[in-house]
Amino acid sequence: MSAHSHAGAIQKYIFIYLILMVLLVVTVAVAFFDLGALNLPVAMAIATVKAGLVVWFFMHVDHASVMIRFCVGASLVGLFLAFLFIFADYLTRGAAMLQMAN
Amino acid sequence: MSAADAVHHPDHQFDSPLQQRESLSLGMWLFLVTEVMFFGGIFVGYAVYRHMYPEMFHHMSHHLNVYMGGINTAVLLTSSLTMAFAVNAAQNGNKKRMVSMLLVTFVCSIVFLIVKYFEYAEKFHHHLVPGAHFATDPEYGDTAQIFFSFYFAATGLHGFHVLLGTICIAIFAWLGHKGHFPKEKYQPVEMLGLYWHFVDLVWIYVFPLFYLIGLT
Numbered sequence: 001m002s003a004h005s006h007a008g009a010i011q012k013y014i015f016i017y018l019i020l021m022v023l024l025v026v027t028v029a030v031a032f033f034d035l036g037a038l039n040l041p042v043a044m045a046i047a048t049v050k051a052g053l054v055v056w057f058f059m060h061v062d063h064a065s066v067m068i069r070f071c072v073g074a075s076l077v078g079l080f081l082a083f084l085f086i087f088a089d090y091l092t093r094g095a096a097m098l099q100m101a102n
Numbered sequence: 103m104s105a106a107d108a109v110h111h112p113d114h115q116f117d118s119p120l121q122q123r124e125s126l127s128l129g130m131w132l133f134l135v136t137e138v139m140f141f142g143g144i145f146v147g148y149a150v151y152r153h154m155y156p157e158m159f160h161h162m163s164h165h166l167n168v169y170m171g172g173i174n175t176a177v178l179l180t181s182s183l184t185m186a187f188a189v190n191a192a193q194n195g196n197k198k199r200m201v202s203m204l205l206v207t208f209v210c211s212i213v214f215l216i217v218k219y220f221e222y223a224e225k226f227h228h229h230l231v232p233g234a235h236f237a238t239d240p241e242y243g244d245t246a247q248i249f250f251s252f253y254f255a256a257t258g259l260h261g262f263h264v265l266l267g268t269i270c271i272a273i274f275a276w277l278g279h280k281g282h283f284p285k286e287k288y289q290p291v292e293m294l295g296l297y298w299h300f301v302d303l304v305w306i307y308v309f310p311l312f313y314l315i316g317l318t
Contacts, residue, residue, distance in 0.1 A: 006190070006194055009190050009220035010187065010190065011179035013183055013187065013190070013223045014183070016178065017180070017182075017183040019174065020179050021145075021179060022173070024175055024176060024179065027167065027310055027314065028172055028314065030170075031121040031310070031315075031317045031318070032317050032318065033147060034318035038301065039318070041312060043311075043315075044204070044310070046310070047306050047307050047309075047310050050306045051306050051307070053301065053304050054302060054303055054306070055299075056301050057294055058182055058183075058185075058186050058295075058299045058302075059295075059299045059300075060292075063129075064127070065124060067128055068128060068131050069133060069299070070126055071128070071131035071134070071135050072131075074135055075134070075139070078135070078138065078139050078142065079138060079142045079145075082139070082142055082143070082146050083146055083149065086146050086148075086149075086150060087149070087153075089233040090150050090153065090154075091153075092237070098287075101135075
């Protein structure tokens, strides 16, 4: 690794860090405004951008093999399935009760 | 990199240094996948109960200290940066910088734990710990304990990970100082870095989901 690319990596990390700090300030600032139904989606969108920056640059997924990218994808799919099936249950409980009452 | 590979022979079960490096990374990433599911369970449970008691969650979030949570977020993000520096230094065979960056990361993690201690002490003091002595606005009755159960489960499990990370960072700084991670064997430091960034990652979600929902 040449001296130039080493300095480049340090610069990149500092740049990412500054974006992360700005996003931290933004997420706190936004929390003081009531956006109604958008409160949660906006907070989660900012958190996901932050998480994405950490995974992609700090955890070196930008230079990672297909196998490791597959692991990142697998954890997202696993989380998605957990949310999907739990909410398929909880969100439809009221409707099922209503049908039974009729 | 290729020059280092030429002098570095892989352990006997591997065909090549590249395969050895890939195996280490893959093992660590598979561990992190299980960690995602571990913390994921708490977040799914949180989502279900927040869906059931949205106002209670909103109201109980007032009891958390946004400044302490915010400072801790900044501390963890900073420690992630210094950990990235440490891994970079290890990669480049700069032992002195690697050890000093690990030590800065160590100090950050200690700061995080100290702030967390004061937060927890405040919760005990105000009877906000679920159990026999729990006492808050009677309006929400016992359901208010649900919010704090998730708060302590999420931040407790996360805090335990920080504590383990802190111990590992201290050990790695010591071993690094003794010369255990030369340029051609820097990979354990990178694995420690992956773990530490993951801990940061969990907190990135914990902070808005617990501290920032009651500010409006």
